[in-house]
Each structure stands twice: as C-alpha cells, then as structure tokens.
Amino acid sequence: MKQLIGLAVLISAALALSACYESPGVTVHKAGVYKGSKDPLLQSDVQSRAETLQKRFTMVQTDR
Amino acid sequence: MARMKFLCDAERCIECNSCVTACKNEHEVPWGVNRRRVVVLNDGVPGEKSISVACMHCTDAPCAAVCPVDCFYTTDDGIVLHDKDLCIGCGYCFYACPFGAPQYPQQKAFGVRGKMDKCTFCAGGPAKNLSDAEFEKYGRNRIAEGKLPLCAEMCSTKALLAGDGDMVADIYRQRVLKRGGRPQSWGWETAYGAQG
Numbered sequence: 001m002k003q004l005i006g007l008a009v010l011i012s013a014a015l016a017l018s019a020c021y022e023s024p025g026v027t028v029h030k031a032g033v034y035k036g037s038k039d040p041l042l043q044s045d046v047q048s049r050a051e052t053l054q055k056r057f058t059m060v061q062t063d064r
Numbered sequence: 065m066a067r068m069k070f071l072c073d074a075e076r077c078i079e080c081n082s083c084v085t086a087c088k089n090e091h092e093v094p095w096g097v098n099r100r101r102v103v104v105l106n107d108g109v110p111g112e113k114s115i116s117v118a119c120m121h122c123t124d125a126p127c128a129a130v131c132p133v134d135c136f137y138t139t140d141d142g143i144v145l146h147d148k149d150l151c152i153g154c155g156y157c158f159y160a161c162p163f164g165a166p167q168y169p170q171q172k173a174f175g176v177r178g179k180m181d182k183c184t185f186c187a188g189g190p191a192k193n194l195s196d197a198e199f200e201k202y203g204r205n206r207i208a209e210g211k212l213p214l215c216a217e218m219c220s221t222k223a224l225l226a227g228d229g230d231m232v233a234d235i236y237r238q239r240v241l242k243r244g245g246r247p248q249s250w251g252w253e254t255a256y257g258a259q260g
Contacts, residue, residue: 017224
C-alpha cells in the first residue's frame with residue numbers, strides 16, 4: 001500500500017513539475033511596428049484615391 | 065505618391081475660427097477637445113498674424129516614435145492615424161508633439177485621461193469605413209468619400225490648404241510670387257531675427 005501511495009506521489013509530482021517549464025519561444029517585441037487593427041482605407045486603391053482627391057483639391061481649394 | 069499636407073497661409077488667415085468650428089461640428093468632437101485651433105502671433109500688436117494649427121501629419125511623426133503601445137500608423141498618402149482601442153492615454157505623444165495636437169477627453173473624476181484624440185485629416189481610423197463605430201471613435205471619414213478635410217474646404221479666405229503636398233506648395237509658391245517677396249511670417253528671420 002505504501003508503495004502504491006509513493007508511486008502515486010511520484011507520478012503526481014512528475015506531472016505537476018512537468019507543467020512548470022519555460023517556453024523556449026521568445027516573444028520579440030518589435031518597437032515602432034503598428035499593433036492595432038487594420039484600417040480598411042489602406043486596402044483601397046491608393047492611386048485612384050489620390051486622383052479623386054487631386055480633382056477635389058482643384059475644384060475646391062485653388063485660388064479664386 | 066501624393067502626401068497629404070496642411071498649410072496655413074498666415075497672410076490670409078483672419079482668425080475667424082471657422083476651421084475650428086467646422087471641425088468640431090463635422091466630427092462631433094467632445095467638449096474640452098479641440099482637434100484644430102487658431103494661434104495668434106503677436107496678438108494685439110499691429111501686424112499680428114494668425115495660423116490655424118492641428119496635427120501636421122509629420123513624415124517622421126514623433127508621436128508614433130514615443131508611443132509605448134505602437135498604436136500609430138501612417139497611410140499610403142502620409143496621414144498619421146491611431147487605434148483608440150490600443151491607446152492607453154499615457155500622454156507621451158502629447159509631450160512629443162511640437163504642435164500640441166494630441167488631446168485627451170476627461171472621462172472620469174480626478175482628471176483621469178481618456179483615449180487620445182487628434183486630427184485625422186478627416187480620414188477616420190481603423191474601423192469599417194463610414195460606419196457608426198468609426199464615426200463615434202474617430203469622426204467622419206471624408207477621405208473615403210472622396211473629399212478633403214472640411215476645415216480647409218470651407219476656409220473663406222483659403223488661408224488653410226489641405227491636400228497633395230505638391231499641389232499645396234504650388235499654390236503657396238504662386239501666392240508668394242504674386243505678393244512679390246517671401247512670406248515674412250515664416251522662416252529664419254522671423255524665428256531668429258535678421259542678425260541671427
């Protein structure tokens with residue numbers, strides 16, 4: 001009986017200690033890299049947006 | 065590639081504050097937060113000059129450089145935006161910004177700062193374009209609608225210009241040539257004097 005209890009203690013100790021390990025994969029924090037959610041505006045075509053805004057600028061903001 | 069820029073012509077600005085009002089109205093900016101403000105140089109002295117100041121969407125933005133949670137990003141056309149879900153309201157960007165652009169709504173007692181708010185060049189933020197969520201957090205997304213910032217579009221004297229940096233520079237250059245000199249509100253002599 002004592003042997004069984006000892007074995008159980010050994011097994012539970014091994015299991016408990018096996019959970020206490022350090023992850024070998026290091027999380028590298030790259031400073032200056034945007035970490036937020038994506039902006040759908042960035043998915044749209046830049047060139048066509050630039051042309052639209054240039055037309056708008058000519059229409060609205062050029063000197064009278 | 066076009067880079068979006070603001071430019072305020074100090075010779076034309078009449079300190080009407082319409083840009084400030086238009087911005088607040090368009091984006092329903094909360095009390096105590098001004099995304100844009102008019103600064104008067106030599107107030108009360110003959111020859112005083114006014115300029116309208118907001119986020120200048122810096123090419124190498126110091127706010128982004130100091131942000132501990134990296135919530136800033138720059139769009140392809142050079143507009144500096146940020147994610148309010150990531151912002152922790154630490155205030156570093158406010159100290160770093162030379163224009164005082166970042167603003168913080170007071171949301172709780174004891175002066176606890178809320179999420180940073182600043183001019184978005186009317187380009188919204190990282191949320192579904194033209195959605196209610198985007199409007200609530202960042203204001204209206206006029207860029208997605210094919211429009212330019214309202215502050216500049218409604219400026220009655222066309223002192224405030226906003227758009228492709230090259231086009232803005234062309235207009236300003238023509239004005240300076242027409243005036244027959246260089247703008248005296250900006251430059252080395254204004255900052256340091258003729259002897260500097």
